[in-house]
Amino acid sequence: MRLLIMGPPGAGKGTQAKGIAERYGIPAISTGDIFRANVKNKTPLGLEVDRIMKSGGYVGDDITNQIVADRLAEGDAANGFLLDGYPRTLAQVEALDSVLEGLGQSLDAVICLEADTDEVVARLAKRAEIEGRADDTEEAIRVRQETYVKETAPLLDVYAKRGQLVRVNGLGSVDEVGQRIASALDERG
Structure with a gap:
């Protein structure tokens, strides 16, 4: 399985990515995690x-x-992956297409978690408090939400036209959302 998981920041992509990766035996690759590791190590x-x-x-x-x-x-x-946090721009879609073509691979599906903006802002503010994430001030959270709408949401149209988009309600318990994702992917075959 070669998958992307998309949705606004705070929609639960990282949480769901772990379950999806485990279910299909593929690595969950989070660009955010890679970036945060570099920040922590002060590279x-x-x-x-x-x-x-x-x-x-x-x-x-x-x-x-x-x-x-x-x-x-x-x-x-080599046998599959789940990308979380990438691509975010049309240029990144083109770069990913090129990388996958070079590897002789293609995407199987693009999961889009849909969630209300105020709900995800509240989730991220709570996460910032619990985890001490300096990058999750309310102002920064709202900027990222606006950036997502302007730059990333149009990518959903690209994947919808390719017949790869799977829209899933991202609100509810972790298990409820995980079951919705599994059912939607099973329906695709």
């Missing part, structure tokens, strides 16, 4: 990413595309 990439994330912005395509291409070339992704 040159991490310092740049930290500055961008604290302002509520997204890391540029050139950096992100290379990180994803390198990760998809690793052995554990």
Whole structure:
């Protein structure tokens, strides 16, 4: 299974990605996790990413595309993967298409978790409090929501036209949403 999981920040992508990866025996690849590890380790990439994330912005395509291409070339992704947090722009869709073509692969489905903006802002504010995430101030959260609507939501149209989009209600318990995703993917075959 080669999958993407999309949806607004705070819709539960990371939580659901773990269950999906386990169900299909594929790695869940989160660009956010890769970036946060670099920030924590204060790498040159991490310092740049930290500055961008604290302002509520997204890391540029050139950096992100290379990180994803390198990760998809690793052995554990040869038989499938779940990308979480990528692609976020049309240029990243094109870069991913190119990487997959070079690997002789294609996407099986794109899962879109749908959730109300105020609900996800509340989720992220609570997560920031619990986990001490400096990048999750309410202002930064709202900037990321607006950026998602402007830049990332149009990608859903691309995947819908390709017949790859699977829309799932992202509100409810972790198990309820996970079951909706499993049922929707099973329906696709």
